[in-house]
Amino acid sequence: MSRKTAVAARSKTARKELADDGTVRVPAPGEGKRGEQGYLGYLLRQAHAAVRLTMERALADLGVTSPQFAVLTMLKAYPGLSGADVARLTFLTPQTVGVIIRNLERDGAIVMTPHPVHGRIQQWTLTPRGATLLRACRERVIELEKRLARGLDMKTETAIRRWLTGIATELQED
Template sequence: MSNPAAPESAPYATIGFTLKQAQHALRTRMDADLRGIGLTTPQYAVLACLKIEPGASNASLARHAFVTPQTMQAILVTLEKAGLITRSPHPEHGRVRRTEMTVEGLRALEAATDIVADAETRLRKAAAPLDYQAVTALLLRLTDALR
């Protein structure tokens, strides 16, 4: 017997399909909201990473933003042209470039932080009455199971 409260997509409600739906909904929401301040979700991820890891390499930034190094290169060019980051040669590794956030980049990150916090609040409310830490732990276990 089917659950009358289940969404219309319930026949496809496998764990993997549902995770992808949630990821897509999060990305769509964040891209739409960040667009208002001139950023995309991967661009936000770069700025957030640079706040924690100033001077991060292209490869490190790509891992944090879940994109390929080639895609990250295009993201960095866009952010640099917008004046949100600067890039300079690494003092020890000739082919590696250090990436750092500018004052304008920090301002953009601060504006984006409220948008990202709103998305996180929506997710936590939707997870209730479950504890968000329990939901996060479950998602991490699912991630580890596939690695």
């Protein structure tokens, strides 16, 4: 089938999605399958990508990436985690966490101590420098969090948090 015949065979709706040069127009976020008609999983991923990109831009001049921020956050919340524990909590691969940990240690943001019982397990904690860096990052991320919650009343925000947590909890069991 020629390109011209294939284009003619499309429905009127599909033809509306063509650019002036005849190529398929990629819908913007919020349009078509990237909008309310899209799969929930795709919409969650799209939202995550937008949040991560915005966070990367907000943290760039501090020299911190979104995954590094996640690692620093988890080590502040749960001091003494192993690299494997950090990987599980941040949804990163152990290899990625290994690189992040080496870089954060090199920069003086975290320090390793051997586990008191299992000497081969390395436990990681924030240094004062790491805590200061995390505070600076947190200020910027809080602004993003406020932007995410803009227009939501407390009841709606609580319901969304419960829904997202429920998804993670339920699907974790699969």
